Amino acid sequence: MVLGSLFRRLPAPGGKILVAYASQTGAAETIAWRTANALAGSSLVKVAALGSLTAAEMAEAGTLLVVTSTYGAGESPDSARAFERKTMAQPQAFKGLNYAVLARGDKKYDGTFCGFGKSVDRWLAASKARRMFDVICVDGDDDTEAMTRWAEQIVKLGGATRVEQLMPGPAQDWFLTERRLLNAGSAGGETWHIALTPRDAEHLNWTAGDIAEIWPRNADTVVDEFLTQHNLNGELSFRWRGHWTFLRDIIAHSRLPKPHEVEGIALSWLVERLEGFPAREYSIASLPQSGRMELLVRKAVREDGSLGLGSGWLTHVVAPGGVIKLRLRPNPNFHPPRDGAQILIGAGTGMAGLRAHLQYRQMKKLREAWLLFGERGEKTDLYYTDDIKAWQADGTLARTDLVFSRDASPKRYVQNLVSEQGADIARWIEGGASILVCGGLQMAAGVQAALVKIVGQEKLDQMTQDGLYRRDIY
Ligand SMILES: Cc1cc2nc3c(=O)[nH]c(=O)nc-3n(C[C@H](O)[C@H](O)[C@H](O)COP(=O)(O)OP(=O)(O)OC[C@H]3O[C@@H](n4cnc5c(N)ncnc54)[C@H](O)[C@@H]3O)c2cc1C
Ligand SMILES: Cc1cc2nc3c(=O)[nH]c(=O)nc-3n(C[C@H](O)[C@H](O)[C@H](O)COP(=O)(O)O)c2cc1C
Known part of the structure; x- marks a missing residue:
């Protein structure tokens, strides 16, 4: 038997599990609930905001799963600020507590990637709790690899789940119905009013405070040109970012490779290598009762004069009536x-x-x-x-x-x-x-x-x- 597995044996299914979350914009909170739901069939599961817990409640948890994001520069989300300052200020007595941490972050915050999740992990270890497996760092919404490792551990704890059930659902089609510059002549960056309507009216469903995640795209003409140039059939489907997707859509949402990077390579390998554009988040500026989603978007301009990926797409690239891939993210912390x-x-x-x-x-x-x-x-x-x-x-x-x-x-x-x-x-x-x-x-x-x-x-x-x-x- 490998030594590591001797010390890291997971507790038997059927015990008590506390899922504690700390989330600023809702992503970690959603994963926490999905994790709890997956475990509820086999264990006695409780879900709580990390910031609301006392050290005594944590000590009695049996098994503790922490799902958290990171803000500022390696800091906790707002709801766990006081917890970080007070409860985490010194090690606690957590002997007998089994724990694991799922840390959400963004790799663009290089030095502080998943910083708060890692701090929680170190603090729990210093408090003599037993780490069941290493902290799992998740880079944004599309990190299937990290989420698969989390799903596998949940299954070992007795849960019934697959990675798809823990990941955010697919984006929906929305159409650009209005775009208006609001601050002509401003000394600052251009600010645009953007209105969108969904292909399917059932997606007119959010609460004040929620967030729209938007995937920038290459213009349709650019996609058509790429498909023709490389003799590709845009109607073929591939598994991409966890969902079956038409090649045309994959190309539309990826940084396009240079011609010499594509020459002679197998189509499946091309799809695997395509680097998808990341999503951009925008606070929703309207209610669904208005029948449309309105956003207020500041156009970002880079030093070389090129437009920001997301704001450039919304304010200048997508044509009126054009399709916008959008996913609603509930943001309970700002409801x-x-x-x-x-x-x-x-x-x-x-x-x-x-x-x-x-x-x-x-x-x-x-x-x-x-x-x-x-x-x-x-x-x-x-x-x-x-x-x-x-x-x-x-x-x-x-x-x-x-x-x-x-x-x-x-x-x-x-x-x-x-x-x-x-x-x-x-x-x-x-x-x-x-x-x-x-x-x-x-x-x-x-x-x-x-x-x-x-x-x-x-x-x-x-x-x-x-x-x-x-x-x-x-
Ligand atoms: C919860 C939340 C809510 C938000 N709500 C809003 C909102 O309501 N309205 C709004 O306008 N924004 C909002 N944002 C910000 C928004 O998500 C984007 O970050 C913003 O639009 C800029 O993204 P971009 O893709 O246009 O620019 P990017 O391409 O990310 O560039 C942004 C900046 O990064 C630098 N940069 C990036 N790449 C390069 C490069 N290759 N070379 C040089 N410099 C570079 C430049 O300074 C550039 O101006 C929100 C963000 C969050 C997290
Ligand atoms: C203002 C701001 C600061 C952030 N700082 C960090 C950071 O220091 N390190 C990191 O890994 N992620 C950082 N992130 C990324 C978030 O942790 C990431 O988007 C996470 O998925 C959000 O999850 P949540 O919705 O549960 O809060 C930051 C995000 C924002 C908007």
């Missing part, structure tokens, strides 16, 4: 909190997520919302003025504070606004208001620092725990 007063804070394309929430509040006739929003210039960059006026007119917005960085000297940003309005924000929070923050990382960090000064870290941790402080940040 509407309880129906009370609410402070909505954001900047730039952060208006997207806030708009969906304001539409939700308008639909439910909720009052007492306060919008604090920042952009560059009032004349060029104030999006959705008609919406804001309508929300003010019907009472959805009780208060609106806008700040435009380029119109003031020295520059003022939304985080400055938050600090200036500290006394009123503290009063709203005391009265039970929730806080939503949407937009870029730098803005969100500034806003968080301002909020900590206003209400203190403890209170903000408690609000996070209670689902009253929620962020959709990137």
Whole structure:
């Protein structure tokens, strides 16, 4: 017998299993639930947010499976921040606890790839828990290889599953129905309003706060040209990224190889070698009741002048009426909190997520919302003025504070606004208001620092725990 297997023998099926998740945008949480469902037939399974657990609850778990993502630079998702600071600050007494960690991350964050998952793994080992198998690092949604290893371990623990059941489902076809530049003449990057309708109306089904994952494509003309040039039949199907897919679609969603890379190679090998475009995420800016999905997309321009892969595709490449491969990702961490007063804070394309929430509040006739929003210039960059006026007119917005960085000297940003309005924000929070923050990382960090000064870290941790402080940040 190999020594490693002696020490790493998995517990017999039938015991207690705690599946703990920490997720910012919902992916790790979905995997946690799918894992729990796969195990529920053979074990007594409980699912909990990692951030809600005490060390004592973990010690009694029997078997602990942690499914987590990584944010910031190797940090935990928001919901586990206080847990990381407090419970993980020192080793605990976890002798007798079996554990394993599935860490979600993105390889583009080179030095901190799956950093938080690895920290949890090290901390559990230092707490004398027994590692059942090495931490499994998953690179984004399409890492079938890593997810297969996870599925195999779940089966060894007595679960009934296949990798396909743990992976996100296939993307759906949507059509570009409207595209409008919102900030002509802006000193900043172009921002576009994008509207999409699904091929199948049943996909008009999401909640404010959810995210659209979009796969950039090569233009149809480029795909046709490639197929003709290499005498390929686009109607053939291949297993690709875990799903049967037409060659035409595979080519459309891949970086196209140079001619000399293709000459004389077998078709199946070509398909295997094609590097698929990664998906890009966008906060949904509308509700399904409107019959369409709206996005607010900032066009990214690289130093060499080329367009960002995802934003370039959406704002310039796809033709009106063209097909967009899109998958809805539920983002429970940014769903509407309880129906009370609410402070909505954001900047730039952060208006997207806030708009969906304001539409939700308008639909439910909720009052007492306060919008604090920042952009560059009032004349060029104030999006959705008609919406804001309508929300003010019907009472959805009780208060609106806008700040435009380029119109003031020295520059003022939304985080400055938050600090200036500290006394009123503290009063709203005391009265039970929730806080939503949407937009870029730098803005969100500034806003968080301002909020900590206003209400203190403890209170903000408690609000996070209670689902009253929620962020959709990137
Ligand atoms: C949860 C979430 C929600 C989001 N919501 C929104 C939203 O509502 N609206 C929105 O506009 N965005 C949103 N984003 C950001 C969005 O997903 C994309 O990151 C953004 O559109 C840029 O992607 P891109 O493919 O266009 O650019 P990329 O091709 O990824 O390039 C982005 C930048 O990276 C650099 N770069 C990349 N490749 C190269 C290269 N080869 N050479 C030089 N520089 C390079 C450049 O600085 C470039 O500007 C969100 C992200 C997340 C995670
Ligand atoms: C702002 C931001 C920062 C991130 N930082 C890291 C990182 O440091 N290391 C890493 O591996 N992944 C990082 N990621 C990638 C996420 O961990 C990855 O997208 C993960 O699948 C998200 O899972 P979730 O939806 O469960 O939160 C980051 C993502 C974003 C949007």
